[in-house]
Amino acid sequence: MxxxxxxxxxxxxxxxxxxxxxxxxxxxxxxxxxxxxxxxxxxxxxxxxxxxPDKQALYLAAVEHAFTDKVEGIRRALAGGGTAIERLERFVERFTALAAGDPDFRALLQRELVDGDETRLKLLADQLFLEPYEAIVALAKELAPDLDPYLLANSVVGLVLFCFETLPLRRHLPGRKPEHEKPKTIAKHASTLLVRALGVEAAEPDGGRSG
Amino acid sequence: MxxxxxxxxxxxxxxxxxxxxxxxxxxxxxxxxxxxxxxxxxxxxxxxxxxxPDKQALYLAAVEHAFTDKVEGIRRALAGGGTAIERLERFVERFTALAAGDPDFRALLQRELVDGDETRLKLLADQLFLEPYEAIVALAKELAPDLDPYLLANSVVGLVLFCFETLPLRRHLPGRKPEHEKPKTIAKHASTLLVRALGVEAAEPDGGRSG
DNA sequence: CTGACCCTAACGAACGTTAAGTAAGGTGAG
DNA sequence: CTCACCTTACTTAACGTTCGTTAGGGTCAG
Structure with a gap:
């Protein structure tokens, strides 16, 4: 067998x-x-x-394999209509769920960012990240015409991913709560921060606080 | 000789x-x-x-050596008076300069976040990051009593660090500008975003836009 | 028979680590 | 002063292991 x-x-x-x-x-x-x-x-x-042919090729294929599915998920998270703020909130929530559901993807991405040589990063940029990146940048342009859209797009993604990146460290620091690891909490936090910065009116479809 | x-x-x-x-x-x-x-x-x-005694011990000593100086710099960046927003802006600017000036520190931190085992992360948390972390959390509490201060503190740091993390990748993506690599630009962007989210009145000592 | 698929066995190189030896510098006894 | 002695700081040479990779052969479907 x-x-x-x-x-x-x-x-x-x-x-x-x-x-x-x-x-x-x-x-x-x-x-x-x-x-x-x-x-x-x-x-x-x-x-x-x-x-x-060799270990390098296997590694590259593995990274591509792990990333292609996720890129498709990101594309879907960016699809759909609504105001810019609504699309931002939808993207943050789905992207957070995506990142939370696949620790391997997160780790590989982190490793590529710190370890990837020029060739591999160029390949990833051209073949995988180009389209979703441009979509997020376009969203960023809508959200805040007076800010640099590339830096803003980066910040949107970073606000989500950095939460996961630091999780293993924050587990050993004070103030740790179980909900800090839950995607819902992370998405909500990132969304709140961004909406406060980029739009006065937040879209809260699932029930809002009185305020 | x-x-x-x-x-x-x-x-x-x-x-x-x-x-x-x-x-x-x-x-x-x-x-x-x-x-x-x-x-x-x-x-x-x-x-x-x-x-x-062995390679592990050398690596651990190297990481500690590289981090202790930086932690002192972070402590200094958090010292001083002023309003919460002013202290936030000062911290962001100095922390950005700190991160920009030492790529080795950034890389080692990234590597520890993705690679560090429980023992090493616990050691780093207890001996190095505890004090500055609590200081940033305290600042976060002042800035937004209604937000989770731990997640906010994390976001402040992340908005700066993630810019550097993705730099090698963004070099191969469209919209790249030389100023995206300059610490001044990165700090300004993170500051603007945070100030918009956390305080209506921004402290802009070096000239402000009309609007 | 051919080709795809997979095995065992082995290659040389690089790995972390250690054993054994040595040059330099101080120390205390005669 | 000098000689034996010890410690410190390093060397060269090698240990056994693991690495990526390959040679060569076997098996089985078409």
């Missing part, structure tokens, strides 16, 4: 990527050996070289 | 740390070998073991 679910997956190549992603996310490129990946998949090291 | 500046440094131990920090910042723990560090210092690998 086989140890893995190769047959149930699309194919072996996809299975290798699926198994490699959490490993690379957890300990990074140099922290994962071909042996580790082979063990996770349940095949020999040499078998991996049947699908990928 | 000696190849390094051991005598000019406080001592060899400090020299090893000084040389190791940029290496660890650039390629991470597993990306740097004891041979690399020894070569950078100009001594043999074995000599390092005279000062540090």
């Amino acid at each position: 086989s140890v893995n679910q190769a047959a149930t997956d699309v194919d072996r190549r996809a299975c290798i990527l699926t198994q490699a992603i959490p490993l690379f996310a957890a300990t990074g490129y140099s922290g994962v050996s071909m042996r580790d990946i082979a063990r996770a998949v349940g095949i020999s090291k040499a078998a991996i070289y049947h699908y990928f | 000696s190849v390094n500046q051991a005598a000019t440094d406080v001592d060899r131990r400090a020299c090893i740390l000084t040389q190791a920090i940029p290496l660890f910042a650039a390629t991470g723990y597993s990306g740097v070998s004891m041979r690399d560090i020894a070569r950078a210092v100009g001594i043999s690998k074995a000599a390092i073991y005279h000062y540090f």
